[in-house]
Amino acid sequence: MPKTFVLAPDSFKESMTAEQACQAMQRGIQNVYPDAVCISVPIADGGEGTLDALITALYGQKIACEVSGPFASQKIQTYFGLVDGRKTAIIEMAKANGIHLLEPAQRNPLFTSTLGTGEMIKAALDLGVAKIIIGLGGSVTNDGGSGMAQALGVKFLDAQGQAVALGGGQLDQIQSINLSGLDARLAQTEIVIASDVNNPLCGANGASAVFGSQKGATAEMVKILDRNLAHFAYVIESALNISKQNIAGAGAAGGLGFGLMVFAGAKIRSGVELVIEQTKLTEKIAQADYVLTGEGKIDFQTKFGKTPFGVAQVAKRLNKPVIAFAGLVGDGIDELYDLGFSQIIGINPPEISMEHAIAHASMYLEEAVEQYVRNYNFNELIK
Incomplete structure (x- = not known):
């Protein structure tokens, strides 16, 4: 046999x-x-390849879009996925704001942002989806998800009431947050984070200290970025009474996990467990004599x-x-x-x-x- x-x-x-x-x-x-x-x-674990793995397994379709790259001045052609009869969107943040989009010499997490990821979320909402799965691996950003939130209508203001510029290096300028323009459709949409890391937002095991250097941060920049994320979390807790910075996975994708939980009501899950569930891997392994991974x-x-x-x-x-x-x-x-x-x-x-x-x-x-x-x-x- x-x-x-x-x-x-x-x-x-x-x-x-x-x-x-x-x-x-x-x-x-x-x-x-x-x-x-x-x-x-x-299979994938929430990082690069998650989108294509799920589109393949679930017979989904690719939806082309143009969004901001790691730097807002970049416009890139990319895509997200639709599955489950177009009711669920699958977004891979690296498709907009991934490390592979910049040469090593270009990488600077003081200025890169998740704006393009927010633009992909908005494009999915425009299609009337009921659920969005977002894979968080492979980022070149360290902005706490602030760029994503700005794309969805959040305003971050400095002491003079002026809009704060994009990037992890500017978060210390934020003194107030205006949610009046936040996309109301987020409240009616299930947002699920697929992540392969358990890091909190800040500290020795946080986004900046663990992953900052691979995104182009010097040792001094890591300190600035970590301090800025801590300030960002403090302002959010003070203004919105929301504390998510210590949740495992808040530090995923330079804090995008944190931003999605705060501003989009996202729930975080193990990326590989989510993909295993979606692809029905357990039922397939049950039929097997041997498994290769x-x-x-x-x-x-x-x-x-x-x-x-x-x-x-x-x-x-x-x-x-x-x-x-x-x-x-x-x-x-x-x-x-x-x-x-x-x-x-x-x-x-x-x-x-x-x-x-x-x-x-x-x-x-x-x-x-x-x-x-x-x-x-x-x-x-x-x-």
């Missing part, structure tokens, strides 16, 4: 989408077992809500073996074997450059899967 494999990887950053990773895995398996049944379920890097952080961990948890409950493939296998993976993983395999040959590995990731994933399937006695995996 043919073996059945569920293929449920995340994207391999900068090299493969989750869908392309599924295709490479399938080729590797069928090079050995041509009659193998492969059920592809591209993976992403660009697997290490001690994988257990904190990353895609392979979420997949392994489902498979463990169903007593299915899980083989994970990664471009880079880092430190601290030993405990993952107690958390549902049967094997963790690096796909890259030794001593190749990162650039070469990224450029040829699909080939190396296919080869690694083929070699594993060819050489391993799968029966040993079944306990």
Whole structure:
């Protein structure tokens, strides 16, 4: 009887989408077992690839739009998704305000903003959706969601009653908030945040300290950004009597999680759990003999809500073996074997450059899967 494999990887950053990773895995398996049944379920954890994974899984459609990029002066062509008979919109904030949209030398979280994300939310509201799912990974912003809120009608004013400029570097100028123009449709719309991080807004584990440097912040800028976010949260608590800064995930996407909870009434969920639920992964794994997952890097952080961990948890409950493939296998993976993983395999040959590995990731994933399937006695995996 043919073996059945569920293929449920995340994207391999900068090299493969989750869908392309599924295709490479399938080729590797069928090079050995041509009659193998492969059920592809591209997965994401709220970060990059979440939108495309859900559009694929739910047979949705892409809606093109033009919005502001990381800098308000940029206009970019992008898209969001509609699923569930056009009643639910899926937005990936990185499609408007993602780190991949700026070269490293251009990144400056004092000035980048989430304005474009707010514009995408407004475009979805214009289509009459009842629910919006927003994936928060991959941002190049650190503005606490203030740009998003401005796009939806909130006014942030300084001591002279003038509008405060966009960006995380200007938040300390805010002295008052005017909600009279806030889009009333938000109150009738279910907003769900899909996030892969649990960081609060401020402090040593907050948005600025943990993620600021990858967005272009110097050590001095990190201090400014953290102080400004704390001021922003203080003004909101004083003016609106809303305190969300310490909720796990408030620091996601440079504090966009915080802004969405405050101004859009959003509820936050584990991104990978939400995607697993939407794609009906549990029902598909129940049919499988083996489960393959993976992403660009697997290490001690994988257990904190990353895609392979979420997949392994489902498979463990169903007593299915899980083989994970990664471009880079880092430190601290030993405990993952107690958390549902049967094997963790690096796909890259030794001593190749990162650039070469990224450029040829699909080939190396296919080869690694083929070699594993060819050489391993799968029966040993079944306990």
